Structure formats: C-alpha cells, structure tokens
Amino acid sequence: MTKKLSLAFLFFISFSAAFAQSTQEMVEKIVKEAEGNSELENLAHELLDVVGPRLVGTPQMKQANDWAVNKYKSWNIDARNEEWGKWKGWERGITHVDLISPRIQSLEARQLAWSPSTGKKGVQAEVIILPAAKDSMDFVNKLKSVKGKFVMISMPQPTGRPDDNWEEWATEESFEKMKKDRDSLSEVWRERTSASGLSRRELPQALEKAGAAGIISSYWSRGFGVNKVFSSYTEEIPTIDISLEDYGMLYRLAEYGDKPELKVVAESQELGEVPTFNTIAEIKGSEKPEEYVILSAHFDSWDGATGATDNGTGTIVMMEAMRILKKLYPNPKRTILVGHWGSEEQGLNGSRAFVKDHPEIVENTQALFNQDNGTGRVVNISGNGFLHAYDYIGRWLYEVPENVTTHIETNFPGSPGRGGSDYASFVAAGAPAFNLSSLSWDYWNYTWHTNRDTYDKIVFDDVRNNVILTAVLAYMASEDPEKTSREQISLPKSRRTGEQMTWPEPRDATRRGGLDED
Structure with a gap:
C-alpha cells in the first residue's frame, strides 16, 4: 500500500512539474x-x-x-x-451646418443617430433659444414662437475649459467664482426646461409638433472640444448636435438679438x-x-x-x-x-x-x-x-x-x-x-x-x-482540470433601502429596437 501511494505521489509530482513547464512555455510563446x-x-x-x-x-x-x-x-x-x-434601419449621410447671418461660418456639427433627413437642399431658418415660460400652460402658449425656427434646447456653457485646466491656471477665487456662476446658470436652465412640464425625450417632440424647423443641442463632455453624441427623438425634423464653442456663439447671437440664421444639410436614409x-x-x-x-x-x-x-x-x-x-x-x-x-x-x-x-x-x-x-x-x-x-x-x-x-x-x-x-x-x-x-x-x-x-x-x-x-x-x-464553482455570496441588506439584496435576474433583449411591436 505504501509503495502504491509513493508511486502515485511521484506520478502526481512529475505530472504537476510537466504541466508547470508546459504552461510556462505556452505563456512565453503568447508573449x-x-x-x-x-x-x-x-x-x-x-x-x-x-x-x-x-x-x-x-x-x-x-x-x-x-x-x-x-x-x-x-x-x-x-x-x-x-x-x-x-x-x-438608418444610414447617416452628409452633415453640413453653416451660419449664414449675421456672417458666414461653417460650424462643427453632426446630426444625431436616427435623425430625419433634410434632403440634399437642406433647411434654412433663424435660430432661437428655447422659450422661457412660467409654467406648462404658459409654455404651450409660447410654442407658437418656434414655428419655422431652429430651437436651441441645451444650456450654454460659460466655459469650454475643463475643470482641471481651471484648477491648474486660475486663482482659487476665480475658479470658485466660475463654478458658482455655472451652478447658478445650470439652475436657471433647469427651471426653464422644467417649466415646460416635458421630459428630455418629450421636449423635442413638442417642438416638432409646434412646427419647429429643427432641434439644436450641445451635450458637452467636460473636455476640450468634446461632446457626447447620442440619438434624436424627432420623426420629421432634423436634430443637430453642435460643438460647445459654436453653440455658445449661436446662443449669444440669439440672446443679443442678432437673429442668427443657419443652413443645415443633414442627409440620412431610413431603411425600414x-x-x-x-x-x-x-x-x-x-x-x-x-x-x-x-x-x-x-x-x-x-x-x-x-x-x-x-x-x-x-x-x-x-x-x-x-x-x-x-x-x-x-x-x-x-x-x-x-x-x-x-x-x-x-x-x-x-x-x-x-x-x-x-x-x-x-x-x-x-x-x-x-x-x-x-x-x-x-x-x-x-x-x-x-x-x-x-x-x-x-x-x-x-x-x-x-x-x-x-x-x-x-x-x-x-x-x-x-x-x-x-x-x-x-x-x-x-x-x-x-x-x-x-x-x-x-x-x-x-x-x-x-x-x-x-x-x-x-x-x-x-x-x-x-x-x-x-x-x-x-x-x-x-x-484547468477543475470546473469552476458558481456558488454565490450571501448578499447583505441594502444600505439605501434596508431591504435584503438579491442576485440580479436575467432579462431578455429588446428584439425590435425603434420599431413598433407586433
């Protein structure tokens, strides 16, 4: 019995050594x-x-x-x-956005995913800021002003410099003032959009229904020259994202009464x-x-x-x-x-x-x-x-x-x-x-x-x-000679709700994205 155990032990040792050597050789080859x-x-x-x-x-x-x-x-x-x-199904085409009044300038812009097309001729219209309203009823009344206009629906950023750039170069007082001013502007803009009574998805749809020529947004990513770019919520009119720098210029032109005009060519094709x-x-x-x-x-x-x-x-x-x-x-x-x-x-x-x-x-x-x-x-x-x-x-x-x-x-x-x-x-x-x-x-x-x-x-x-x-x-x-264990930990109670946490459950996919369900 002892001899058999010794032979088995020696076999195990030699097998382990051989496996270790082959593993080392394989890793060296991979590298x-x-x-x-x-x-x-x-x-x-x-x-x-x-x-x-x-x-x-x-x-x-x-x-x-x-x-x-x-x-x-x-x-x-x-x-x-x-x-x-x-x-x-959808395919992006050419996007070209030009400021044509009060001066000429091509802007950094793109249509959002699944945005409707303007066609090759494009759309030309004045740019206005989302109307300010006291409440949702007042907003409905002011919707008349958006007809035939491009409507800006994003907050204008007071600075295109990321915070780490301010932190490196500004005085502490200047940096704190900028952040305070930005927070104040964010609150004012939040109140403006909240007064409409509409969600981020519903707002563009309401403007479209009111006859707007298009939607203009700018979703800054807090880095130099960087915007987040997602999808549109309109069905007939284009939705365009414009860089922080150009969006800020348009906003100031509209705010100061200079009545900026854009020509937007945003070609795309719906593919069913x-x-x-x-x-x-x-x-x-x-x-x-x-x-x-x-x-x-x-x-x-x-x-x-x-x-x-x-x-x-x-x-x-x-x-x-x-x-x-x-x-x-x-x-x-x-x-x-x-x-x-x-x-x-x-x-x-x-x-x-x-x-x-x-x-x-x-x-x-x-x-x-x-x-x-x-x-x-x-x-x-x-x-x-x-x-x-x-x-x-x-x-x-x-x-x-x-x-x-x-x-x-x-x-x-x-x-x-x-x-x-x-x-x-x-x-x-x-x-x-x-x-x-x-x-x-x-x-x-x-x-x-x-x-x-x-x-x-x-x-x-x-x-x-x-x-x-x-x-x-x-x-x-x-x-690995062993099958991995699937044993799960005992989850604690949630610190937020106090309720017992449970393992996440499988969910099926969205099988018909952007399409009417059968």
Whole structure:
C-alpha cells in the first residue's frame, strides 16, 4: 500500500512539474507572438478607418459583422453571424451646418443617430433659444414662437475649459467664482426646461409638433472640444448636435438679438426593418467541447466618431487573443468561444439575447472575460459575487507575466455586476463572468460616447498588454482540470433601502429596437 501511494505521489509530482513547464512555455510563446507579430494596428485600421462607426441598424454594423467573420476565417477559425432581433434601419449621410447671418461660418456639427433627413437642399431658418415660460400652460402658449425656427434646447456653457485646466491656471477665487456662476446658470436652465412640464425625450417632440424647423443641442463632455453624441427623438425634423464653442456663439447671437440664421444639410436614409446580429467565433475543444471559455466584447458603437475605445479596443483585444490561441493552442481542452455582441449601447441587447437563446452554453461556461471600458491596461478584476472566484482566478492570474499583473488590483469575492457591460448578462444567469476593467486615460470625458473616440486615442502598448492577459487567462481556464464553482455570496441588506439584496435576474433583449411591436 505504501509503495502504491509513493508511486502515485511521484506520478502526481512529475505530472504537476510537466504541466508547470508546459504552461510556462505556452505563456512565453503568447508573449512573443503578441509582441513580435501583433496584428492590432491592422485590425484597428480595418475596423475603425475603413468600416467606421457601428451603430445598430446601420449598414456599417452589418459590414463590421461580415468583416469579422471573414477575418476569423482567414485565421482558420470557425465564425458566423447569428441573428437575434430586428432594428430600425438608418444610414447617416452628409452633415453640413453653416451660419449664414449675421456672417458666414461653417460650424462643427453632426446630426444625431436616427435623425430625419433634410434632403440634399437642406433647411434654412433663424435660430432661437428655447422659450422661457412660467409654467406648462404658459409654455404651450409660447410654442407658437418656434414655428419655422431652429430651437436651441441645451444650456450654454460659460466655459469650454475643463475643470482641471481651471484648477491648474486660475486663482482659487476665480475658479470658485466660475463654478458658482455655472451652478447658478445650470439652475436657471433647469427651471426653464422644467417649466415646460416635458421630459428630455418629450421636449423635442413638442417642438416638432409646434412646427419647429429643427432641434439644436450641445451635450458637452467636460473636455476640450468634446461632446457626447447620442440619438434624436424627432420623426420629421432634423436634430443637430453642435460643438460647445459654436453653440455658445449661436446662443449669444440669439440672446443679443442678432437673429442668427443657419443652413443645415443633414442627409440620412431610413431603411425600414433590418436584422441585427452577434458575431460568434470558436475554437472547438478537444477533451471537453461542451464546456466553454468565452471572450466577450461588444461590437456596436455610437456614431459621433468611430467607436475606437468604446469598444473597438475591446473588440480587437478579443480578436487578437483568438488569433494567437488558434496559432499556438489549436486544440484547447475546452471550447474557446468569442462573442462580439450587438446593441450593447441600447441595453446589453446582443448578450442578453445570447444568454436567453443558448442556455446550454451559459450552463457550461467555465469563465467569461469581458473588456469594454477604453484603451487602458487592465487594472481591476472583481469576483462579481462568486464565493470561490479567488481560488481559480487567482490561480490563473499567477501564470500571467508579472509585468502585466503588477497593475492589477483584485476584489474577491466582490458583488454581482448589474449592468454597464455584457458580462452582467452572464452574471445574472449565474455564469462566472468577469470584467477586465481598464484604467481611465480620461475615458469618461474624452472618448466615451463622444465625437473624439477615434483611432488616434488608442494606446497600443496598453492594448497589447490586455491581449497577453486575455490569452493567458483563456488558456489557463481551458486547461484547468477543475470546473469552476458558481456558488454565490450571501448578499447583505441594502444600505439605501434596508431591504435584503438579491442576485440580479436575467432579462431578455429588446428584439425590435425603434420599431413598433407586433
């Protein structure tokens, strides 16, 4: 008996040593491939410069889906586009906005997503400020003044300098005065819009019904030259976002009685009902093909720019990791699947649909790794409320090169993510899903959903760092002899409500976006 135990122990030791050596060799190969033969810059160029923004329901989104499938196939990776719903089809055209009185100047502007078209001839009209009213009844009476006019519905910003610029250069008294003046102006504007009795969505619709020629907004992102760019709420008249600098000039012209006039050409085309897709690719497992390691990144973007850091960088991280794994690890123990989700920006729709439509995959997910929030190197990983997440995530992270993990803080067991990105769709279904959270690079002010989210904002050294992390984690999760635990923590009572917190529940996707339900 003792001899048999000794032989078994020796076998275990020799097996463990061999596995450790093979793991070290694989990690070294991954690092060498990621650093010496990277395709990140080429992927970014093809996706961002050639395809461009990827708004759900647009031809560019479908072009991106097809591009990704073909790219995976060129690496001998099986890939497909999987339809999960329908969306309001729309395609952006040329936007050109000119001040034509009291002087001539072309303005920095763009139509918002799904904005109605002006046609090629455009629309010419005077610009006025949203009428001030005492209450909703008074506002209804004053709506007559908007007929045939472009109406400005955003607060004019008193400064286009971000606060950190003021803090660096202004006197303390001047900085505090500016903030006080801005707060006062914000309150005055809040009262003006509140008096209408209408929500942010309802206000443009009421102005449209009253005969306005168009809606003009400016949603400053608190950075130099940066605006958030989302969607319009009008059905017949154009909605235009104008830069803080040009919006402020127009506002002053209108306020001082100079009666500014604009000519707006905002071409677009409505395309009816179009299908929308997730792009799925996979490297089939050789020993446990029915178990899955999932790489996750949403594919869609808003279209104020090209969606470089939200989420072009997450997309190319997962694509490059898959390319490397296919080349160096073509026969993984478990199936490695990548999901490029559609319509994350409108509510995690692509990933929610996948979770709903593929319970067999969700049930057998070993781990999911999601990357979404910008170009920075990963600096935080949470256990998302899985009680034993440290046991396996910690084991896998140990094999990642130290120069990659030195930046990373972990939070175990953490609490379940309830939104924000696609990992939350899987967490809600009980699958061990983890967000690879990046450092900022001023993401929230400068590139998140803005008109400046472009190729030049990518920091490729950080993105390569994330490729190495993702590829090694995927390899370790695939090779791990143990199935990951899904045991959840006992959630505490909410400090806000005092009620017992519960695990988030799965939600289905919006399957008919912007369309009338059947």
